[in-house]
Amino acid sequence: MANEQSTAGNPQLQHWFDLTGLGRKELAALVGDRAAAKGEPNVRPDESRVRRWIRDGEIPRAPVPEILAALFSERLGIPLTPADLGLPGPDRPVLLSGVDLPWHAASTVTAIANLTRTDMMLDSSSDDAAVVKSGDDLTRPLERWPYAEPSVLSPRSGPFTGRVGMSDVEGIRALTAMFREADNRLGGGMTRKAVVATMYDANNLLKTAEYNEKVGQQLFRAVAALGSVAGWMSFDAGKHGSAQRLFVVALHAATEGGDKALGAHILQCMARQMSHLGHIKDALDLLALAQYGSRHQAGPATKALLAGLESRFRAIDGHLTESDAASAAAETAFERIGPGDDVPDYLRWFDRAELCATLGIAHQIAARQSSGNERYRRAERSTEMITEAMGLRPAGRVRSTAFDHVGLVRTHLAVGELDGATEHTRTALTLLSTLTSARVGDRLSELRDETTPFAGQSPIRELREEIDTVLATTG
Structure with missing residues (x-):
C-alpha cells in the first residue's frame, strides 16, 4: 500500500485534508470505492492507513495519489x-522534499511550479531546520551540477498565452532587484510570500508563453535569480526547508539558463544556510562545488566572494592557516575587478564593504580560537576591516550594517573590551529592532551567550536585559 516514508509527515496533504472536513475513516472509504470503480478492488485503505499518509508521510502506491487529488478537487x-498534496504523480516525477531533481528543463519548470504553488498555499510556520537535507543526502545529488548542461524544453505547439520578449525578462529582473533591496532594508519575513508568488508567475511563462531560444535562456536565468532571492528570504525568515528547496530549483533553472556563475552564487547561499545551521562541512563542500563548477565562467567578483566565505568557514572549522590563505585569495581576486567589468545584478551587493565584513568576521572567529598576542592581533585586524565595511555601507543596507555592529561586539568580547561591546550592542539593537528576520534572533541569541562570562558586570547585565527585550519582539 506504500512504497516510501518521510519522517517529516506530509503537511500538504494535511492542509487539504483539513479543508475538506472529511474524517480519516470517511476518506478511506471514499478512496476504496473510487479505486474499486477504477478496477482496483485490492485498494482498501483503513483509517490507520490514512493517518500514516498524513502523519508519517507514507507514500501510497498508484492509483491512490490520483484518486485523492480527484476527491479533494471535487x-x-x-x-x-497529486503534487499539490505532496504526492508523486504523472506531473511530478520526484518528491518536492528531495534534492535529487532531474537536470532537465521540463522537470525544472514542473518542480518550480509545484513548489511555489504549494509554498503560497501552505502556512510554513512549522518549516524549520528539522526538514533540511544535509550530508550526503544534500551534496551527492548536487555533485552532478558541474557537468549538467542546458536541455531543451519539450516541443510546445500551443496555444500560447502570449509571447515573451527581452523586455519581459528585464521586468522580472527589475522586480528581483527591488525585492533584494527590500530584503536588506526590512528582512526576509516581510516580502517572502510576494517573491515566491512572483517566481511562480515568472516560471509560468516558461511553460505557457511563446519565446525564442535566446529569450528562453534569459528567462530561465531570471527565474533562477528570483529563486535565489526567494530562498534567501526564506532562510532569513527561518523557513529553512522552503529555503533549501527554493535554492535547489533555482540552481536547476540557472543550469537551464547556461549560467554556472549564477549557479555558484546560489550554492554559496546554500553554504551560508548550512553554516548557520551548524553544518560547516556541508558548507565547505558546497563552496568547493561552486568554485569547481564555475571555474570557466566565474569572474573575479564571484571568485572573491567564494574565497571570502571559504576564509570564514575555514576559521569556524579551526583551520586558521587555510583561512588566511583563502582571505588572501579573496583580496587578490577582488583587486582584479576592473571598472568596466560587467558584474551581474545578483552580485552587485558584493562590494568592498561586503568583502571587508566577510574577512573581518573570519579574523574575529580566528581571534576567538587564538590566545595571547595572536588573539589581540587578529582582533585588531577584525576591528579594522569591519569598521571599514561600516564606513562603506550604502544607507539601505540596514541588516548588513546591524550585523557589522554585532560583529564588532563579538570582536570586542573576544579580548574583553566591554566598553566597545556595550556601545556597538546598543547600536545593533536599535537597527535590528526594525527588521523582520529570524536570523536576527539567532544572531542575538548567540551574542547573548557570548556575554555570559561578563554577566555579573553592570553594563553587560543591562545589555543582556535589552537583548532579551528585542528577542521578545523580533520575528
Whole structure:
C-alpha cells in the first residue's frame, strides 16, 4: 500500500485534508470505492492507513495519489494535482522534499511550479531546520551540477498565452532587484510570500508563453535569480526547508539558463544556510562545488566572494592557516575587478564593504580560537576591516550594517573590551529592532551567550536585559 516514508509527515496533504472536513475513516472509504470503480478492488485503505499518509508521510502506491487529488478537487471545487498534496504523480516525477531533481528543463519548470504553488498555499510556520537535507543526502545529488548542461524544453505547439520578449525578462529582473533591496532594508519575513508568488508567475511563462531560444535562456536565468532571492528570504525568515528547496530549483533553472556563475552564487547561499545551521562541512563542500563548477565562467567578483566565505568557514572549522590563505585569495581576486567589468545584478551587493565584513568576521572567529598576542592581533585586524565595511555601507543596507555592529561586539568580547561591546550592542539593537528576520534572533541569541562570562558586570547585565527585550519582539 506504500512504497516510501518521510519522517517529516506530509503537511500538504494535511492542509487539504483539513479543508475538506472529511474524517480519516470517511476518506478511506471514499478512496476504496473510487479505486474499486477504477478496477482496483485490492485498494482498501483503513483509517490507520490514512493517518500514516498524513502523519508519517507514507507514500501510497498508484492509483491512490490520483484518486485523492480527484476527491479533494471535487470536494473543494479547486483543481488539485497529486503534487499539490505532496504526492508523486504523472506531473511530478520526484518528491518536492528531495534534492535529487532531474537536470532537465521540463522537470525544472514542473518542480518550480509545484513548489511555489504549494509554498503560497501552505502556512510554513512549522518549516524549520528539522526538514533540511544535509550530508550526503544534500551534496551527492548536487555533485552532478558541474557537468549538467542546458536541455531543451519539450516541443510546445500551443496555444500560447502570449509571447515573451527581452523586455519581459528585464521586468522580472527589475522586480528581483527591488525585492533584494527590500530584503536588506526590512528582512526576509516581510516580502517572502510576494517573491515566491512572483517566481511562480515568472516560471509560468516558461511553460505557457511563446519565446525564442535566446529569450528562453534569459528567462530561465531570471527565474533562477528570483529563486535565489526567494530562498534567501526564506532562510532569513527561518523557513529553512522552503529555503533549501527554493535554492535547489533555482540552481536547476540557472543550469537551464547556461549560467554556472549564477549557479555558484546560489550554492554559496546554500553554504551560508548550512553554516548557520551548524553544518560547516556541508558548507565547505558546497563552496568547493561552486568554485569547481564555475571555474570557466566565474569572474573575479564571484571568485572573491567564494574565497571570502571559504576564509570564514575555514576559521569556524579551526583551520586558521587555510583561512588566511583563502582571505588572501579573496583580496587578490577582488583587486582584479576592473571598472568596466560587467558584474551581474545578483552580485552587485558584493562590494568592498561586503568583502571587508566577510574577512573581518573570519579574523574575529580566528581571534576567538587564538590566545595571547595572536588573539589581540587578529582582533585588531577584525576591528579594522569591519569598521571599514561600516564606513562603506550604502544607507539601505540596514541588516548588513546591524550585523557589522554585532560583529564588532563579538570582536570586542573576544579580548574583553566591554566598553566597545556595550556601545556597538546598543547600536545593533536599535537597527535590528526594525527588521523582520529570524536570523536576527539567532544572531542575538548567540551574542547573548557570548556575554555570559561578563554577566555579573553592570553594563553587560543591562545589555543582556535589552537583548532579551528585542528577542521578545523580533520575528
